[in-house]
Amino acid sequence: MSDDMKLNSIDLLKEDFAQTLAFIDKCDNHIFQIKNWAILTSSAVVAFSVSQGHNGFALANPALLIPFMYLELIYKSFQDAAILHTTDISQRIDNYLAGQKETALLTGYNHSYGRKLQYPSVVRVFSILRNRNRWHILNFYFLLSLISIGAFFVGAYVAK
Secondary structure (H helix, E strand, O other): OOHHHHHHHHHHHHHHHHHHHHHHHHHHHHHHHHHHHHHHHHHHHHHHHHHOOOHHHHHHHHHHHHHHHHHHHHHHHHHHHHHHHHHHHHHHHHHHHOOOOHHHHOOOOOOOHHHHOOOOOHHHHHHHHHOHHHHHHHHHHHHHHHHHHHHHHHHHHHHO
16 A cells, blocks of 8 residues: 555544544533533432422432433443444554554444444443443432432421
């Protein structure tokens, strides 16, 4: 292959890598926004239930948190696919830097992480929680639920 073709191949990989990193950052931003909205919603429900003397209302909060967790898991699934794609690109760039032949550099390569994204069905999205490295997501929403349950008991105790 000519030097122009070699330059184009590595430039293609660099461009794809940069775009995929930007997508990963965007997913991170969305995940943090979802967590912020979950905290805000939980706080509002707890504050309303305790201040208005409707203790049982706090017990509805765990059910309200499930859609937030689902949204976060959707973005996490997209982010995981993009991370796998960047890993593949990184290995190809490393091979290029190590002097691997140009013909092998793009063998089996698919441009863009979008081809690796899967439809976020409910079963597939919640299956992410089977991975122990993702239990922090479940723990976050579990702790928010515990606060709601605690608010129920605090409200019931204060009302007596």
